[in-house]
Amino acid sequence: MWSKFVRFFCKSKAEEELRSHNDIMEEIDLLKKSLRKQSAFLDLFKKEVVEKLEEKRIEDVNPFVETAEAFFYYDRSQREKWDLSSNQQQGLEIVWQKMEALVNCVGVKMVRQLDVPFDPRLHEAMERLPEGDGRPVVKGILQPGFVHGGRVIKPAKVMIEREKRSLIAEREDYGTEE
Numbered sequence: 001m002w003s004k005f006v007r008f009f010c011k012s013k014a015e016e017e018l019r020s021h022n023d024i025m026e027e028i029d030l031l032k033k034s035l036r037k038q039s040a041f042l043d044l045f046k047k048e049v050v051e052k053l054e055e056k057r058i059e060d061v062n063p064f065v066e067t068a069e070a071f072f073y074y075d076r077s078q079r080e081k082w083d084l085s086s087n088q089q090q091g092l093e094i095v096w097q098k099m100e101a102l103v104n105c106v107g108v109k110m111v112r113q114l115d116v117p118f119d120p121r122l123h124e125a126m127e128r129l130p131e132g133d134g135r136p137v138v139k140g141i142l143q144p145g146f147v148h149g150g151r152v153i154k155p156a157k158v159m160i161e162r163e164k165r166s167l168i169a170e171r172e173d174y175g176t177e178e
Contacts, residue, residue: 058148061106065146065153068103068110071095072144103146111145111156114138118160121152127159134163 075092078084084092100110111122118125118136126142138158145156 054149054151057107058153061103061108061148061153064103064106064108068099068108068146069144071099072112072141107148108153109147111147112141114141118158122147122155123158123160124155125160126157129159129161136160137163 075096078088078092082088103110116138118138122145123138124145125136127140129139137160138156139161140159141156142159143154143157146153
């Protein structure tokens with residue numbers, strides 16, 4: 001009789017352990033699901049916070065961008081209206097250097113370089129000059145562009161021209177020689 005009694009309690013203990021093990025596994029699965037949901041929520045929250053911070057940073061640099069843009073128009077009007085002496089041109093270039101240093105301090109890079117390859121991410125072609133048959137190159141700036149933290153705030157509005165390809169350059173491109 002004692003053996004039946006002992007076996008009865010042994011079975012109960014094993015079944016109870018099995019049930020408790022299953023309960024623990026279910027709780028672990030529920031905890032995993034909850035953690036996945038929480039992780040997804042935190043990722044979404046982080047993305048929203050980063051976007052808001054980026055918008056705030058752009059708002060903070062807008063006065064610098066507007067000042068640089070205003071100076072660009074002033075410079076262009078002076079160069080178009082008056083025949084500037086070399087000293088006056090040097091003076092404008094010095095102010096440009098200071099302006100670029102100022103906007104660089106707040107993490108903004110100006111896009112106003114001439115004779116650089118056309119980049120559709122940084123430039124917006126407003127006019128095409130009919131010269132050449134090579135790759136497009138920036139030949140004039142109608143409005144400067146601005147890049148902040150690797151993101152283009154405003155693309156530069158430019159005039160582009162295709163490079164003139166010489167016979168030598170074409171041979172180099174195709175790897176042929178005379």
